[in-house]
Amino acid sequence: KLCTSSFSGPGRERRGRRVGAIEMAQSRFSPDTGDLELTSLDGLDDVDDLLIRRKRRPPQTASSRLCLRLCSKPCLRVTAFSLMFLVLGILIGHVSLRIVTTDSSLYTRAAAPGADYTTRFMVVGDWGRGGEYHQSDVALQMGLVGEVFRPHFVLSTGDNFYPSGLKHLNDSQVDKTFTQVYNYPSLQVPWYSVLGNHDYGDGSGKHDFTTNPTLQSTEVMAAQDDRWVCCGGRDFVSKRPEETEDDGSLAELFFVDTSPFVHKYYKESWAANSGGILDEKEKTKDKTGALDVALERSVSPWKIVVGHHPIRSNGRHGDTPELLSVLPEILNRNKADFYFNGHDHDLQLIADPSNPGLRYVTSGAGSRTRLESFYGDNKVAFHTFSSGFVTVALSSQQARVQFWLWDSTLAHEFVAQK
Structure with missing residues (x-):
C-alpha cells in the first residue's frame, strides 16, 4: 500500500x-x-x-499552449476536412483563389498572328449564372484578351440564363447576368446566340410554365441590350458577320436549335411551354433541310456551324445520338469546318473520325464546370474542365484557335489549314 x-x-x-x-x-x-x-x-x-x-x-508558455491546441486531434480533423473541401471547391469551381497580376505580357499571344486574319471571334457557353461560379472571372479574361485580340463578334452556345430561361419582358436576369457581367469595352460587339435546354425551361423551374424562349429573340432583347442576336437555328439559319474587316466575305455562320431534336425532353412538363420544345419538335426535319441547303449554297471559305448540344463529346453528356445520326453527313458533304457547341461544361477539341477537316469544339465552360468529364471514346486533341472560353482568328488560309482559362492561362492552341 x-x-x-x-x-x-x-x-x-x-x-x-x-x-x-x-x-x-x-x-x-x-x-x-x-x-x-x-x-x-x-x-x-x-x-x-x-x-x-x-x-x-x-x-507551459502561451505559444506552447497554442501549439498543443492546434495539434489536438479534434483541431487536426477540422483542419483536414477544411482543406479537403477547399481543394474540392476549387476543382468544381465553387471557390475562387485569385492571383492578382498586372503582367500584360500574359496576353501578348492573344493577338492575331497577322493582318490577314480579318475575322476574329470568341466562343463561350453555359454562362448565365448572375456572375457566380467563375462567370465574372471568365468575363474579365474575355475582356482582357479582347483588348489584344479585338474580336468582331461573340458566339454564345446556349444555356444563356440559368436556371430556366427568361420569364417576362424586361427580365432583370438580362441586366444581372449579361449586360453587367460582359461590360468590358472589347466585348461591346454582336453576340450571335443559340438557345440551350435551360433556356427552354429545364432547371429548377421544371413546373414553371412562365419560361418563354421567344423573350430571347433579337427584337425583344433589343430594348435591354442591342448586342444580342438570337435565336440562331430558330429565327434564322445563317448569318454573315458583316462587322468583320472583310465585310463577312471570309466566313459564314450557320445555326442549329438542337434542344427540339433531343427526345428525352419531350416528356418533361416544361417542354409544353408556349413556344417550347413540343411546339418546335415538328420543325426539326425542315430545319435540317434548310441547314443543308444553306451550307450547299454558301461560297464562304470558312463554314462555321453553331448549336447547343454536342454532336461528339467526351464530357458528362457525351455524344447526342439524335444529332450524330443526322448532322455529320450534312456537315461533311458540305465541307463545314467547325461545329461549336456547349451543354457539356468543359472545353474540348475533337476531330471528325472520317474527316480531319471538320472539328468539333465544345465551349461550355463559361461559368460552372463539372468534374464528371473525360468520358467517351472520341479521340480528343484537348480537354479540360476548367472554366474558360475560346478565341478563333481566320485568314483565307488558316484558322488559329486558342483555349483560354479563367485565370489568364492560355491552355491550348492549334492552327487549322484551309
Missing part, C-alpha cells in the same frame, strides 16, 4: 520556492512493528517509478 505524506520545514519551503524539486514519502506497512516506515524520496523519476503521480510537465 502506497501513500504520500507532506512535511513542514525545509521540504515545504523548497516546494514553495521551486516547483522543480519535491519531497515525497514512500510508506510501507511493517508487519513486524505494525508501524509505517517512511523513506524520503527526492526527484520525479522515483515518483514516476512508484506510480505515485503523473510525470510532471514543464511550465
Whole structure:
C-alpha cells in the first residue's frame, strides 16, 4: 500500500520556492512493528517509478499552449476536412483563389498572328449564372484578351440564363447576368446566340410554365441590350458577320436549335411551354433541310456551324445520338469546318473520325464546370474542365484557335489549314 505524506520545514519551503524539486514519502506497512516506515524520496523519476503521480510537465508558455491546441486531434480533423473541401471547391469551381497580376505580357499571344486574319471571334457557353461560379472571372479574361485580340463578334452556345430561361419582358436576369457581367469595352460587339435546354425551361423551374424562349429573340432583347442576336437555328439559319474587316466575305455562320431534336425532353412538363420544345419538335426535319441547303449554297471559305448540344463529346453528356445520326453527313458533304457547341461544361477539341477537316469544339465552360468529364471514346486533341472560353482568328488560309482559362492561362492552341 502506497501513500504520500507532506512535511513542514525545509521540504515545504523548497516546494514553495521551486516547483522543480519535491519531497515525497514512500510508506510501507511493517508487519513486524505494525508501524509505517517512511523513506524520503527526492526527484520525479522515483515518483514516476512508484506510480505515485503523473510525470510532471514543464511550465507551459502561451505559444506552447497554442501549439498543443492546434495539434489536438479534434483541431487536426477540422483542419483536414477544411482543406479537403477547399481543394474540392476549387476543382468544381465553387471557390475562387485569385492571383492578382498586372503582367500584360500574359496576353501578348492573344493577338492575331497577322493582318490577314480579318475575322476574329470568341466562343463561350453555359454562362448565365448572375456572375457566380467563375462567370465574372471568365468575363474579365474575355475582356482582357479582347483588348489584344479585338474580336468582331461573340458566339454564345446556349444555356444563356440559368436556371430556366427568361420569364417576362424586361427580365432583370438580362441586366444581372449579361449586360453587367460582359461590360468590358472589347466585348461591346454582336453576340450571335443559340438557345440551350435551360433556356427552354429545364432547371429548377421544371413546373414553371412562365419560361418563354421567344423573350430571347433579337427584337425583344433589343430594348435591354442591342448586342444580342438570337435565336440562331430558330429565327434564322445563317448569318454573315458583316462587322468583320472583310465585310463577312471570309466566313459564314450557320445555326442549329438542337434542344427540339433531343427526345428525352419531350416528356418533361416544361417542354409544353408556349413556344417550347413540343411546339418546335415538328420543325426539326425542315430545319435540317434548310441547314443543308444553306451550307450547299454558301461560297464562304470558312463554314462555321453553331448549336447547343454536342454532336461528339467526351464530357458528362457525351455524344447526342439524335444529332450524330443526322448532322455529320450534312456537315461533311458540305465541307463545314467547325461545329461549336456547349451543354457539356468543359472545353474540348475533337476531330471528325472520317474527316480531319471538320472539328468539333465544345465551349461550355463559361461559368460552372463539372468534374464528371473525360468520358467517351472520341479521340480528343484537348480537354479540360476548367472554366474558360475560346478565341478563333481566320485568314483565307488558316484558322488559329486558342483555349483560354479563367485565370489568364492560355491552355491550348492549334492552327487549322484551309
